[in-house]
Amino acid sequence: MKSHFGGKAWVFGDNVDTDQIIPAEYLVTMNSAELAKHAFVKVMPEFPVNVKEGDVIVAGRNFGCGSSREHAPRALMGAGVSCVIAESFARIFFRNAINIGLPVIEATLEVDQGDDIEVDVSKGVVRNDSSGKETTFASYPPFVMMLMEKGGLVPYTKERLGCTRSE
Amino acid sequence: MAKTMAEKILSAKARKDVRAGEIVEAEVDYVMVNDITAPAAFDEFEGFCTPPLEKKMVLIPDHYVPNKDVASAIQAKKMRDFASKYKIRNYFEIGSGGVCHQLMIEKGFVAPGRLIVGADSHTCSYGAMGAFATGIGSTEAATVFARGVLWFKVPESMKFEVNGQLGRHVSGKDIILTIIGDIGVEGALYQSMEVVGDTISALPVSERVTISNMGIEAGAKACIIPPDAKVDDYLKGRVRDTYEKVYADKDAEYSDIRKYDAKDIVPVVAKPFLPSNVAPASEVGVTIDQAYLGSCTNGRIEDLRVAAAILKGKKVHEGVRMIVVPASKDVFDKAMEEGLFKIFSDAGAFISGPTCGACLGGYMGVLAPGERCVSTTNRNFIGRMGHMESEVYLAGPAVVAASAVAGRIVDPSEVTG
Ligand code: SF4
Numbered sequence: 001m002k003s004h005f006g007g008k009a010w011v012f013g014d015n016v017d018t019d020q021i022i023p024a025e026y027l028v029t030m031n032s033a034e035l036a037k038h039a040f041v042k043v044m045p046e047f048p049v050n051v052k053e054g055d056v057i058v059a060g061r062n063f064g065c066g067s068s069r070e071h072a073p074r075a076l077m078g079a080g081v082s083c084v085i086a087e088s089f090a091r092i093f094f095r096n097a098i099n100i101g102l103p104v105i106e107a108t109l110e111v112d113q114g115d116d117i118e119v120d121v122s123k124g125v126v127r128n129d130s131s132g133k134e135t136t137f138a139s140y141p142p143f144v145m146m147l148m149e150k151g152g153l154v155p156y157t158k159e160r161l162g163c164t165r166s167e
Numbered sequence: 168m169a170k171t172m173a174e175k176i177l178s179a180k181a182r183k184d185v186r187a188g189e190i191v192e193a194e195v196d197y198v199m200v201n202d203i204t205a206p207a208a209f210d211e212f213e214g215f216c217t218p219p220l221e222k223k224m225v226l227i228p229d230h231y232v233p234n235k236d237v238a239s240a241i242q243a244k245k246m247r248d249f250a251s252k253y254k255i256r257n258y259f260e261i262g263s264g265g266v267c268h269q270l271m272i273e274k275g276f277v278a279p280g281r282l283i284v285g286a287d288s289h290t291c292s293y294g295a296m297g298a299f300a301t302g303i304g305s306t307e308a309a310t311v312f313a314r315g316v317l318w319f320k321v322p323e324s325m326k327f328e329v330n331g332q333l334g335r336h337v338s339g340k341d342i343i344l345t346i347i348g349d350i351g352v353e354g355a356l357y358q359s360m361e362v363v364g365d366t367i368s369a370l371p372v373s374e375r376v377t378i379s380n381m382g383i384e385a386g387a388k389a390c391i392i393p394p395d396a397k398v399d400d401y402l403k404g405r406v407r408d409t410y411e412k413v414y415a416d417k418d419a420e421y422s423d424i425r426k427y428d429a430k431d432i433v434p435v436v437a438k439p440f441l442p443s444n445v446a447p448a449s450e451v452g453v454t455i456d457q458a459y460l461g462s463c464t465n466g467r468i469e470d471l472r473v474a475a476a477i478l479k480g481k482k483v484h485e486g487v488r489m490i491v492v493p494a495s496k497d498v499f500d501k502a503m504e505e506g507l508f509k510i511f512s513d514a515g516a517f518i519s520g521p522t523c524g525a526c527l528g529g530y531m532g533v534l535a536p537g538e539r540c541v542s543t544t545n546r547n548f549i550g551r552m553g554h555m556e557s558e559v560y561l562a563g564p565a566v567v568a569a570s571a572v573a574g575r576i577v578d579p580s581e582v583t584g
Contacts (some may be wrong), residue, residue, distance in 0.1 A: 015352055015441065023529045024551075028231075028238030030207040030305075042555045049252055062353040062386060066548060067527070070304040091357050091388055092288055096304035103186040143190040143318060154211055157310040161210045163216035 032078025064093020265495025461492030
């Protein structure tokens with residue numbers, strides 16, 4: 001897992017549900033790049049067009065509520081999003097993100113659309129380069145940190161099953 | 168150490184004493200996937216060097232079946248092929264199946280004390296039978312196919328006590344919508360809800376499922392109701408294996424305890440675009456274009472009976488399309504036997520075989536811009552049942568049936584007199 005990354009902020013409000021992140025009619029593929037074309041298409045049509053590698057989603061409370069669709073974090077990963085920072089997350093989204101290796105951080109930021117954001121996971125700091133403000137966040141519990149370091153639940157499971165040697 | 172139901176079940180399944188806040192790997196009894204979430208789980212699974220734990224797996228195509236288009240046909244085929252490749256017995260084809268959560272309960276996979284996960288957020292429905300059940304992602308499901316275990320953060324629990332006698336036309340749906348209206352869509356975030364009280368004990372199992380089904384709409388990880396003799400009766404002849412009922416200790420610790428008096432609960436509606444946007448049905452009054460009766464929330468025979476009793480001898484309003492979707496083949500067959508289809512059809516409703524369909528804006532009942540639907544489903548998010556500028560109003564079967572007749576959202580008593 002990279003511990004330092006960043007890009008432009010895409011700012012959303014509270015209760016962004018998975019139907020907004022990726023509407024149900026596009027759930028016919030698991031290809032991240034394909035899903036990314038429709039990310040936020042109903043609520044922020046410019047997102048899939050203008051999002052750049054490394055960009056950061058900054059949201060309010062309960063980000064990712066709604067369905068269990070893993071298409072949601074995958075669509076964001078496919079769009080190049082380097083991490084999601086929200087005041088709080090819906091738990092299935094939070095788990096899905098961690099399990100597929102998309103960093104998710106609980107923090108409350110002061111940020112405007114398009115601000116430059118840098119994240120340092122090892123130090124637990126988010127820096128808003130546009131305003132100069134720094135925000136700290138709590139580190140993950142050890143088990144979750146271990147999963148993130150291994151790259152998610154799949155590499156961890158392969159290791160536990162003893163499948164990793166052949167790769 | 169006194170424990171909540173969540174702490175007890177997770178302790179048993181992790182084979183050690185655990186408390187809220189701890190992270191454990193616990194043994195899962197069953198893992199369910201549907202046609203939307205299965206393909207990604209299969210792809211991940213194929214990367215593991217082990218055969219699947221067939222006995223624990225349940226595969227249920229329901230969201231886009233009968234196949235809505237070529238892409239969904241490919242997904243459904245992937246499921247069928249995986250089931251046949253690994254000889255997975257618990258695969259339910261259309262014609263013998265239905266909406267995944269209804270089937271999990273009907274087919275006896277769900278029982279008190281079990282730990283069940285499903286790659287669908289409404290897996291929390293099974294809490295109604297005293298199980299700890301929660302929604303997971305596809306990748307997680309794949310790892311459960313392979314190892315039979317999954318990591319869980321043991322949640323804190325909130326207790327909801329409902330006592331007293333419910334009024335006429337008030338159902339489990341009104342109870343859970345009232346609770347969500349009270350605590351908000353993240354009111355139980357990361358927590359397990361325990362819903363108790365004499366009102367809940369008096370409810371049939373079916374309405375308890377409606378309550379647990381919508382725990383996730385308050386952000387809950389699980390929504391558990393203490394199991395009783397009604398659950399035992401329901402399980403007789405259908406449950407797989409043995410089970411043991413689990414109860415919270417008297418002095419277990421809760422992060423919050425809330426009490427409700429049943430007589431204060433009225434038929435309600437959750438207005439767009441959040442399930443917490445709750446108002447009495449009598450105060451809503453907006454005209455509707457569609458009325459939807461079905462889903463894992465309210466597509467059981469008991470729900471169909473409530474709606475049929477209101478629709479009997481009446482007509483659906485000329486400006487309204489009513490769609491009735493029994494949640495499973497069993498429900499469908501019973502409704503047919505009991506003559507409910509005749510009532511719906513005479514009233515001018517459209518009846519479909521079991522499917523998720525329009526509940527998630529998939530197909531068969533999708534809304535155009537500006538259209539409004541009163542629905543027994545569980546989500547009214549922006550664009551949930553179709554166009555972004557369409558609206559979904561959530562309600563119980565009585566409100567939906569009465570509103571279908573009135574052409575606008577009403578309290579059932581306005582139609583039944
Ligand atoms: S009926 Fe609706 S809520 Fe239930 S599983 Fe199907 S899509 Fe999900």
